[in-house]
Structures are given as structure tokens and as C-alpha cells.
Amino acid sequence: MKTRLLALAAALSILLAACASPSATTGNVPGSDPANDPSPSPATPPVEAPSELLEVDSEVIDADLTCTITAGNYPADTAPEAEIAVFDGYIDILKKQYPNVTVIPDYYHYTLDTYISRAVGGSAPTIFQPPFTDPPILIDQGLVADVHDALEQFELVDKFSESFIDMLSDDNGRLYGLPRDGYVMGLHLNLNLFEEAGLMNEDGTPMYPKTLQELAETGKIIKEKTGKAGLVFPASDSFGGWMFTCLAWNFGAVGENAMQYQDENGKWIINLTSDACVQALAYVKSLKWEYDILNADTTTSTWASCHTTLGTGEAAMNFAANDAVSNPTAGAGLAVDKFAMVPYPAGPAGAYALTGGTAYMFAPDTTTDQAVAALALLKINGLLPFVTESTEAGMRAAQAALRDRGGPVLPPVPAWDDEEFVAKQREISEEYSNVDMRLYNDYFNSLADGSITLKGEEPMLTQDFYREITRAVQAVIVREDRDPLAALQSAQDNFQAYIDDQLGQ
Amino acid sequence: MERTVTYRQSRRGGGKLTQHLSSWLIMLPSILLFAFFLWGPLAQGIVMSFFTTRNVSLDKFVGIGNYASIFKSQEFWQAFGNTVMYTVWSLVIGFLVPIAMALVIGETTRGKGFFRTASYVPNVLPGLAAIILYTAFFSAEETGVFNIILKWFGVERQSYLTEMGLVIPLIVIISTWKGAGATALIYMAGLSGINPELYEAATIDGAGIWKRVRHITMPAIFNLGSTLMILQIITVFQILYEPMVLTKGGPDNASLSLMYLMWRYAFGGRIEFGKAAAAGVIISLILLLFTLLYTRVNRRKNDWEG
Numbered sequence: 052m053k054t055r056l057l058a059l060a061a062a063l064s065i066l067l068a069a070c071a072s073p074s075a076t077t078g079n080v081p082g083s084d085p086a087n088d089p090s091p092s093p094a095t096p097p098v099e100a101p102s103e104l105l106e107v108d109s110e111v112i113d114a115d116l117t118c119t120i121t122a123g124n125y126p127a128d129t130a131p132e133a134e135i136a137v138f139d140g141y142i143d144i145l146k147k148q149y150p151n152v153t154v155i156p157d158y159y160h161y162t163l164d165t166y167i168s169r170a171v172g173g174s175a176p177t178i179f180q181p182p183f184t185d186p187p188i189l190i191d192q193g194l195v196a197d198v199h200d201a202l203e204q205f206e207l208v209d210k211f212s213e214s215f216i217d218m219l220s221d222d223n224g225r226l227y228g229l230p231r232d233g234y235v236m237g238l239h240l241n242l243n244l245f246e247e248a249g250l251m252n253e254d255g256t257p258m259y260p261k262t263l264q265e266l267a268e269t270g271k272i273i274k275e276k277t278g279k280a281g282l283v284f285p286a287s288d289s290f291g292g293w294m295f296t297c298l299a300w301n302f303g304a305v306g307e308n309a310m311q312y313q314d315e316n317g318k319w320i321i322n323l324t325s326d327a328c329v330q331a332l333a334y335v336k337s338l339k340w341e342y343d344i345l346n347a348d349t350t351t352s353t354w355a356s357c358h359t360t361l362g363t364g365e366a367a368m369n370f371a372a373n374d375a376v377s378n379p380t381a382g383a384g385l386a387v388d389k390f391a392m393v394p395y396p397a398g399p400a401g402a403y404a405l406t407g408g409t410a411y412m413f414a415p416d417t418t419t420d421q422a423v424a425a426l427a428l429l430k431i432n433g434l435l436p437f438v439t440e441s442t443e444a445g446m447r448a449a450q451a452a453l454r455d456r457g458g459p460v461l462p463p464v465p466a467w468d469d470e471e472f473v474a475k476q477r478e479i480s481e482e483y484s485n486v487d488m489r490l491y492n493d494y495f496n497s498l499a500d501g502s503i504t505l506k507g508e509e510p511m512l513t514q515d516f517y518r519e520i521t522r523a524v525q526a527v528i529v530r531e532d533r534d535p536l537a538a539l540q541s542a543q544d545n546f547q548a549y550i551d552d553q554l555g556q
Numbered sequence: 557m558e559r560t561v562t563y564r565q566s567r568r569g570g571g572k573l574t575q576h577l578s579s580w581l582i583m584l585p586s587i588l589l590f591a592f593f594l595w596g597p598l599a600q601g602i603v604m605s606f607f608t609t610r611n612v613s614l615d616k617f618v619g620i621g622n623y624a625s626i627f628k629s630q631e632f633w634q635a636f637g638n639t640v641m642y643t644v645w646s647l648v649i650g651f652l653v654p655i656a657m658a659l660v661i662g663e664t665t666r667g668k669g670f671f672r673t674a675s676y677v678p679n680v681l682p683g684l685a686a687i688i689l690y691t692a693f694f695s696a697e698e699t700g701v702f703n704i705i706l707k708w709f710g711v712e713r714q715s716y717l718t719e720m721g722l723v724i725p726l727i728v729i730i731s732t733w734k735g736a737g738a739t740a741l742i743y744m745a746g747l748s749g750i751n752p753e754l755y756e757a758a759t760i761d762g763a764g765i766w767k768r769v770r771h772i773t774m775p776a777i778f779n780l781g782s783t784l785m786i787l788q789i790i791t792v793f794q795i796l797y798e799p800m801v802l803t804k805g806g807p808d809n810a811s812l813s814l815m816y817l818m819w820r821y822a823f824g825g826r827i828e829f830g831k832a833a834a835a836g837v838i839i840s841l842i843l844l845l846f847t848l849l850y851t852r853v854n855r856r857k858n859d860w861e862g
Contacts, residue, residue: 347696
């Protein structure tokens with residue numbers, strides 16, 4: 052199992068990076084943290100750090116390092132006190148190891164539209180977390196700092212896989228960030244609705260759909276028996292296109308039917324009118340008009356709102372990944388034993404699942420000293436591929452906090468392929484596990500045994516591509532008479548013109 | 557003699573200078589603020605529209621390339637058409653509502669102060685908060701407020717913001733709900749300037765409420781209404797955050813406005829500030845036309861009053 056996991060980690064690191072070619076574009080990327088509160092730094096709450104962190108023997112590592120950093124993604128005031136205490140515990144250890152480093156917590160959660168103004172205006176946090184689609188454009192636009200020297204000081208550069216170096220570096224090979232973790236798309240389930248619909252096996256596992264056809268039928272049963280949506284589907288902004296591409300792969304929009312490819316002259320061609328794409332869009336249309344299993348607010352639903360819809364029991368299934376399991380549970384109140392995650396349903400042409408992830412990057416005015424201090428904080432968090440007493444404590448504290456606030460503690464989908472680090476992550480997640488792994492095993496096994504093919508995002512102008520396809524998805528959802536081929540033809544013509552204009556081809 | 561004239565001219569000139577200097581000094585803070593916050597950015601935006609950009613810095617001069625790219629894009633024409641529709645619907649729905657409110661409140665004899673205040677309250681709400689409030693009202697789910705009300709009367713739940721034909725009128729209704737009270741106050745102020753003896757005389761002559769409104773009130777607020785109508789067109793043409801929050805421009809771009817398209821160029825994907833600036837210039841030119849119309853109407857009004 053350990054070997055398979057490492058092989059998976061290596062494969063993932065290639066695929067995850069492949070999802071963000073230098074030409075990939077950005078936006079409010081599905082899969083990124085949704086919250087964004089630009090409020091000033093919060094006051095430190097009077098809650099003691101978790102025991103895991105208090106036990107750490109923190110000797111001074113570098114008393115000469117003198118700087119101030121702002122750390123993004125600090126939990127909101129409304130977050131559970133334990134979660135805030137973990138964050139503060141990390142900062143306390145950093146202060147002991149680097150006594151002249153000051154950390155200013157910042158609530159900011161990255162989104163591209165809010166980040167641009169912050170970066171240009173000089174108020175971006177020293178360290179923040181963009182999804183894998185964004186590093187190329189952030190580097191290209193000069194909106195992030197070169198932290199190659201700091202990464203070298205931390206002896207991290209040699210631990211990067213080639214694919215991540217491609218994604219996170221400029222033309223000169225200088226690195227601008229590092230990977231945090233990865234995700235693979237699957238299907239989130241609300242077991243309360245599965246129970247109500249009589250779709251549970253005797254052993255307490257759900258009769259979940261293994262194919263897209265079964266998904267439509269299962270959703271219909273749930274809708275009929277419970278009155279709730281079988282599937283919550285985000286089709287606003289660029290989310291509809293993001294969802295569609297993964298569906299289309301399963302209908303065969305890969306290889307010679309790929310949605311984007313280069314012809315013999317190197318020109319990028321948009322191909323949305325293949326039979327595979329038309330069938331995929333017809334499938335989406337059937338979910339609305341034939342099976343009637345979609346949530347009513349599909350065209351205004353976002354990635355974040357879908358987790359709430361599932362968590363509050365307004366829908367039974369949601370296409371989502373392992374990095375978002377705490378959203379419907381800890382975030383929206385679904386009990387952890389009433390939640391399951393299963394593999395992405397296979398289509399008529401195979402079983403494909405989207406893979407992506409999150410990176411750490413740095414504000415454009417970050418100095419090497421600040422980058423070193425930020426990396427030290429990540430190391431204490433247990434997020435860098437090192438296994439020490441303090442990093443182990445950091446991992447334990449994070450998993451304990453997640454468990455305490457009601458989020459499922461699951462095995463990692465690692466972004467680093469360091470054998471010792473991945474093994475330690477897995478050991479600690481098992482130690483703090485609060486779930487019945489039978490509700491997740493099929494998902495993780497499908498990644499490890501290769502029964503599902505992992506695929507990165509479409510390479511060219513990705514977010515704009517998604518937004519254009521979203522229009523076609525919305526068109527067939529709001530209009531029963533809209534022909535999928537005509538909708539896709541329109542999207543193809545528009546985007547081909549756009550990409551020709553953008554690339555000057 | 558010649559010397560004297562020169563001296564006098566000089567003195568006269570110096571006097572003017574002194575007189576002008578104090579005027580300029582009084583204007584100076586405003587000029588500096590306008591230059592820094594308005595004219596400077598305006599000029600920079602025009603310059604930027606002829607360049608490609610790297611974040612907000614100018615990169616390569618592309619002439620009218622950004623404009624050509626925008627005019628070639630189907631999205632632009634869709635957004636333009638939608639924006640015109642926003643304006644038309646705002647005139648159909650939003651223009652008459654404040655007048656009606658002002659007339660009704662004006663005719664109210666008891667609780668006038670309460671109704672006047674109540675009509676203004678939505679305007680006090682922060683814009684985004686009001687819009688987010690309406691996402692709960694117009695949700696197509698069973699939990700949507702309007703659908704809950706419909707359920708009380710046994711009516712099936714309805715879709716609102718997901719309907720292509722409904723989305724713009726609904727957004728205009730929301731905007732009207734928020735802004736009509738403030739406009740109604742202006743009309744009320746205008747109505748208060750009408751000589752009450754005219755109404756008394758008309759009443760004595762047997763005129764009913766409709767005739768009083770038609771022959772006294774309407775002519776009295778006609779000029780005010782013309783001005784407010786043009787200002788409303790200018791404001792609605794810049795509609796941005798309502799579709800951004802409520803629908804993200806959907807479904808199928810049915811609620812995408814020009815301003816939202818401009819925002820998307822800058823922040824929605826490729827970070828194309830040059831193209832966004834070009835879109836801004838195009839919008840400004842359209843609004844300039846309306847402003848000229850406004851100035852013309854305003855001048856005509858002043859001429860009448862003069």
C-alpha cells in the first residue's frame with residue numbers, strides 16, 4: 052500500500068502540475084478557498100494552544116533573522132476556538148525558533164480578483180494559497196516574489212518534482228512558490244438522503260452510482276423519495292465549464308477528440324462539437340429536463356454554495372474533491388458519519404477524474420528573509436516534506452483540530468513524493484481518523500489501483516474556456532428547446548475567435 | 557500719457573491677477589483633488605487603452621488593437637444589448653415608481669413623515685447587503701422567500717434569476733426598490749414648490765385628483781423629471797454589482813452588463829487592464845453622449861426658468 056501511495060504521489064505531482072501550463076489562465080478558480088475577508092488583522096484569542104504543540108521543545112534556530120511577515124488564511128473570528136488556537140500555536144513556536152520574526156495573522160483567503168489589487172497596492176499577505184491554475188499567470192504578470200533563494204536555504208529545491216518546477220518557475224528556472232497539496236475529483240454524498248431514499252446497503256454503506264447513467268437514476272430515486280435534489284451542480288461564472296470538461300472526458304473528449312489540441316502547424320484548435328462533447332452536454336440537459344435531479348438554482352450556484360447545499364441536506368450528491376470534505380461537514384453542519392466520498396462515476400468512454408491542487412506563493416515585495424520566515428512557519432505546520440519533532444506535532448495539531456470541529460480526517464493526497472514524509476502523514480491521519488473508512492476506501496483505492504485515470508485541466512486560457520462553456524451549459528439548463536450541438540457550436544466559434552485573438556494565430 | 561495708460565493697464569491687470577489669485581486659491585484644493593482622483597486616472601485610462609499591460613503597468617503599444625478586439629467580441633455586443641435593456645426596463649419600471657411614490661405620499665394627510673422616511677430606508681442599506689438579501693428572496697429553491705410565500709397559497713415554486721427573460725427586469729426591480737425612495741424625495745421637494753393656491757383654485761373649479769395631477773403637478777415637475785430621467789439613464793448604464801452578485805452575468809450572459817464585462821477583462825481571467833481601459837473609454841464615450849443630452853436639457857430648462 053505504501054509503495055502504491057508513493058507511486059500515486061509521484062504520478063499526482065506530474066498530473067497536478069500539468070493542469071496548469073504556462074498558458075493557463077485564472078479566475079475565481081473552483082477548488083480554491085472561497086472565503087475572502089480583507090479585514091485588518093485579528094486580535095489573538097485567549098485560547099491555549101493544543102497539547103500537541105505545547106509539548107514541542109522549540110530551541111532557537113536563528114536569532115539573527117529579523118523581519119515581519121503577514122500570514123494569510125488565518126481563521127475567521129467565527130471559526131472554532133480550537134482552530135484559531137492551532138494557528139496561534141504555530142506562531143508561538145515560530146517566535147521561539149526565530150525570536151526576531153514577527154507574524155501578523157491575516158484573514159485573507161486568495162482569489163485572483165481580490166489579489167491583483169492587493170499585490171499592486173502592496174497589501175497582499177506575505178504568503179497566500181492560490182490554486183494550481185494561477186501560478187503561471189501570477190508569475191507572468193509579476194504579481195508574486197521570486198523565492199528561489201529561500202527555497203534553496205531550506206534545501207527544498209531538490210525535493211521538487213520536475214513538473215512542479217515547470218509550473219512554479221519562470222523562464223530562467225527561478226522558483227516562485229511551492230505545492231501545498233493535491234486533489235482528485237470524486238462524488239460527495241449526503242447519507243441522510245441516501246437513507247431516506249432507501250439507498251443504503253445492510254452494512255451501512257451507500258448504494259452509490261458507479262456510472263454517470265447510474266448517477267442520473269440514483270438522483271431520480273432520491274428526488275422522488277425525498278423531494279430534494281439528487282445532484283447539486285454549480286453552473287455559474289466559470290464553474291459550469293469546469294464541471295463539464297470532466298464529464299466530457301468520461302464521454303470520450305480525450306485524445307483525438309480532445310477539447311483543445313494543436314494542429315500540425317502548432318495552431319490551437321477548439322473542438323467542442325465532437326460527439327463526445329455533444330453527448331456530455333445532452334447528458335447535463337437530461338439531468339435537468341428528463342431526470343429533473345438538479346438543484347433549482349443551478350445557474351447561480353457556485354462551488355462554495357454547492358457544499359452548503361449538500362451539507363444542509365438540500366441535495367444528495369455533489370461533484371467535489373478530497374480537499375473540500377470539511378466544507379459540507381464542519382462548514383455546513385453535516386455529521387461526519389453521514390458523509391461519504393466515492394469515485395467519480397465512469398462514463399461510456401472511460402473513467403476520468405480531474406486532478407489539481409493548491410500552491411503557496413508570496414507577495415511581490417517579499418524579501419528572502421521574509422520568505423525564509425514564512426517557510427519556517429509552513430515547516431512548523433507540518434506542510435513541508437520534513438519529519439522532525441515539531442513538524443510531526445504540527446501535523447498532529449492540524450488533524451486534531453479538524454477532528455474536533457467535525458471534519459473528516461482522511462489520508463492525504465500528497466503533493467510531495469518524499470517517502471518518509473508521506474508515510475508520516477498517513478500514519479498521523481490514521482491515528483486521528485474519525486471516519487468509517489469503508490465510506491472512502493473505494494475513492495482512495497481507485498486512485499491507488501489506477502482504475503480511474505487522473506487528468507489535469509485543459510491547458511489553454513483555462514478559466515476563460517470554462518466561462519465560455521458555462522454559457523452552453525446554462526443555455527441547455529434554462530432552455531429545454533436549446534440544442535446541445537448548437538450551444539457548443541456557438542461556444543466553439545466564440546472561443547476559437549478569442550484564442551486566435553489572444554495568441555495572434 | 558502713454559506711460560499713464562501703461563501704468564493703468566498694468567494696475568488693472570495686477571488688480572485682476574490679485575482678484576483671480578484669491579479665486580484660484582479657493583479653487584486650488586478642488587482642482588488638486590480633481591486632478592489626482594479624476595483627471596489623472598482618466599488620462600491614464602485613455603493612455604492605457606492603447607497598450608497591452610503587465611499587471612497595471614504599460615507593456616506594448618497596440619494602437620486601437622484593444623478596441624478592435626472588443627468590437628470583434630460577441631460578448632461585447634451582448635453586454636451592450638443587455639445594458640440597453642437594463643436602461644429601457646429602468647425607464648419602464650424605475651422611472652415612474654418614484655413619481656408615483658412622491659404623488660401618493662404628497663397626497664397623504666396622516667403619517668406623511670413616516671411614509672417619507674420608510675420610502676428612504678432601503679437607500680440607507682449598503683448596496684451589496686441589499687443585493688445579497690435578494691438572493692435569498694429570489695432563490696428558486698423551496699427555501700427561497702418568494703417560493704415560501706407562493707407555497708402558502710398553493711402555488712408551485714418558481715424560477716426567477718435563472719430565467720433568461722426575467723433576469724434583467726428582476727434586477728431592475730431590485731435596484732428600483734433600493735433607489736426609488738431617494739428619487740421620490742427629490743420629486744417631493746419639487747412638488748412642495750408648487751403653489752397650493754393652484755390646487756385650491758382647481759378644486760373650486762371642480763377638478764378631481766387626476767385633473768389636478770395632470771394639469772398642475774405634471775407640468776410643474778416636467779423639467780425635473782427630464783433631468784432625473786437622463787441621470788437615471790447614465791446611472792443604469794453603469795450597472796455592475798447587481799448582476800455580479802446576483803447572477804454573475806448569467807444565465808448564458810443574459811444579465812452581463814458593459815461594466816461587468818469591463819471588470820472581467822481586468823479581474824476575471826487574463827488580467828487585461830489595457831482591454832478593460834478600452835472598454836471603460838467606450839462606456840465613457842457613450843455616457844458622454846448622454847451627459848451632453850443632459851446638459852442640453854438642463855440648459856433648456858434654465859432658459860425656460862430664466
